[in-house]
Amino acid sequence: MSENSKTLRPTPPGVTEAGLDAALAAFAAAIGPDKVSTDPELLKEFQDPYQVPGTATNLPSAVVTPTSVEEVQAIVRLANEHTVPLWPISRGKNNGYGGAAPWVRGAVMVSFLAMNKxxxxxxxxxxxxxxxxxxxxxxxxxxxxxxxxxxxxxxxxxxxxxxxxxxxxxxxxxxxxxxxxxxxxxxxxxxxxxxxxxxxxxxxxxxxxxxxxxxxxxxxxxxxxxxxxxxxxxxxxxxxKPEVYMPLWLQVWDDSQMPAVVDALRELMLAKVIDMRPQLSNTLIMASMLTSRAEWFEGTGPMPEEIIDKLAKELGLGRWMMRFALYGDEAVVDHNYARLRARFLQIPSVQLMGQKYSAEEWETLPNPHERVQIGVPSLDLYKMAGWSGGDEGGHVDFSPVIPLTAKHAKEAQELFEKLCHEAGLDYLGGMLPINARSTTFINVIPFDTKNPEQVHRAYEHAKHMVEVAGKMGYGEYRLHPYFADTAMDQFGFNDHIQLRFNEQLKDLIDPNGIIAPGKSGIWGSRLRAAGFPQQ
Structure with missing residues (x-):
């Protein structure tokens, strides 16, 4: 931890408080003082919400809110002049992947809430x-x-x-x-x-x-x-807008049949019968959007299998559930639905259901899962964060990419479930195909932010999973800052040429390391010389 990170006020690496004040004054002169803020209440929005309350260290020093691309240009030029790092944030919360917090303490947030044309x-x-x-x-x-x-x-x-x-x-x-x-x-x-x-x-x-x-x-x-x-x-x-939208649900009641479903899914995606991104989730991921762990089990350690079975049956989820859809002319949808039934229902314990809707019905479908697949947004699926800890629950996500085959799905699922249980945590796993040939195998690792030991265990477990998956050749599709450098380290081909190439580009176009230092493990020469990444 640097000397700056020990002060009460977050300041960037290598920048004094006076230097930071000068930079903020320059920003205010360039884009207007109303667009530059150090208000502590406002800055709370730019923290990782899934840390133990009061323990966050990667805190921003200020936020600037440009209203035009010209103002963004002015901010970047001044940041270079004052060597103050910037952390751009659109408007999402990035929960599970570090939140809206900067990866370097004292960075100035660039908020784009006012650029929404x-x-x-x-x-x-x-x-x-x-x-x-x-x-x-x-x-x-x-x-x-x-x-x-x-x-x-x-x-x-x-x-x-x-x-x-x-x-x-x-x-x-x-x-x-x-x-x-x-x-x-x-x-x-x-x-x-x-x-x-x-x-x-x-x-x-x-x-x-x-x-x-x-x-x-x-x-x-x-x-x-x-x-x-x-x-x-x-x-x-x-x-x-298609003539017909048909949201579909596939339930797998025998956990061991999940790999067979993956093979069928790949075949149907390659054939373009399924031409979208399905979501195949285990019982606990689906349950986390509907209920909480405490409603079913109050013990410590992973939820027992008999409780998961009970939950799966009472909520009608199955041991795995796939959310997907068909789109197009009604005759084409009917034809493809028949092909889905012919292939999926060959698999023991599988059930398939769906209903067709016209455009007049999409906005008011009662199920948010079915609305989201036809482009109708909501906040209804946010409940997942409260699986452990309720309103003060959180999660860290580990999401490697694997081939979309039964063999790889079975090996990954068994390994990740075993590792979660060894860490004393519930296993919330699911697959979101990137294309017809590969899929992210998302692991949502839940915890109660009021329990510091459990939070630490979850983050260390995620980091360990990154390393274990890396040895199997599975790399992350998206990074949490806690294990960003570990995840990038898994890309070791030819003495880590990928990272070395990334760093060469960074050093060439951003020698001061102004834009989002540390992002994807790319720090830039100035901060590498200052000892980053810090362990």
Missing amino acids: VEINEELGYAMVEPGVSWFDLHDAIEEGGHDLVASIVDIGWGGVVSNTVEHGLTYMPNSLDQAAHCGFEVVLPNGELYRTGSGGMDNNPTWPLYKRGLGPTTTELFMQSNYGIVTKMGYWLMP
Whole structure:
């Protein structure tokens, strides 16, 4: 821990309090004092909510709230001049992956709540969004404009469209596979210059949000999960409203049949019978969205199997449940549903159910799981965080990528369940296919934030799982700062050439390490020289 982190006031590494004050005064002069704040109550929003109360150390020093890309450019230039690191945050909470907290104590948050413009092109089926646009904002813009379009969205509607996308966040409709909905980034580079990826490199090129490449190297992906710039505008592809939407539920009552379901799922996705992102979850993940652990079991250690069986039956969940959907003309949906039944119902203990709906019914479907798969956002699925600890519950998420095969699903499931139980924790596991060939195997590790020992055990357990999975060749799809450097260390091919290459780029374009230092294990030369990452 540095000397700065021991002071009462969070200050960035290598920056004095006087130096920080000078930087904040410069920000205020450039964008207006009303857009710069050190209010402690406001800064509480930029902490990881899933830590033991009062123990957070990665605290911001201030927040700036730009209203234009020109103001973002001014902030970045001044941050370089004063060597004050910035931590951009769209509007989501990033819960389970470190919250909205910066990865370096004393960083200045760049909040985009005031940059929330949405432009929709119905003819070509896309939206152009600023980083403050939430899933609610995008949905409302589509509805208010009377557009015959729907957006692929996440489970919790408060999140940001840009921030979720650049974090490789998972949505559910056909455009979401392989995170394919984005097209064209506008980026403020670490020196304050404005850059556009792909066809945006040409003035007035109308294909910027339509064609993902340009001339020469395609750099869009460099700005995803990186700290090479701040995305200030993004194209996001939308889907025409289908004639029929059919949300589906598949229940697996025999835990041992889950791998067989995975093989069937892969076959059906490769054949495009399922052309979206299903969600296959074990009993406890589904239960965490409906109830709490304390309502079923008050003992210590993992929930016993007989209690899980009871919960699965009484809530009608099964031992695994898959949420998915069909979209399209009614005749096509009927045909594909028949193919699903023919394949899935060959598997013992599997049940399949679903119902077709027209566009007039989507907004008012009673089940939030079914609304989210057709682009209707809500906050109804947020209950998961309270599985352990109720209102003061939390979770840390570990999410490796594995091949979408029965063999890998069985090995991963058995290993992760065993490790969770050895740590004395419940096993909440599930799969969200990235495409027809690979899937994230998400492990939600719950804890009660009022129990410091349990919180510490959960975080250490997650870090251990990263290391064990790494030895099997499974890498993380998304990082929590607590184990970011450990996760990046698993990518060891050719003496960690991936990280070394990332660092070379960082040192070239951001020598002062201004933009989100530490993001994805990329620190930059200045902070590496100062001893980061700190253990």
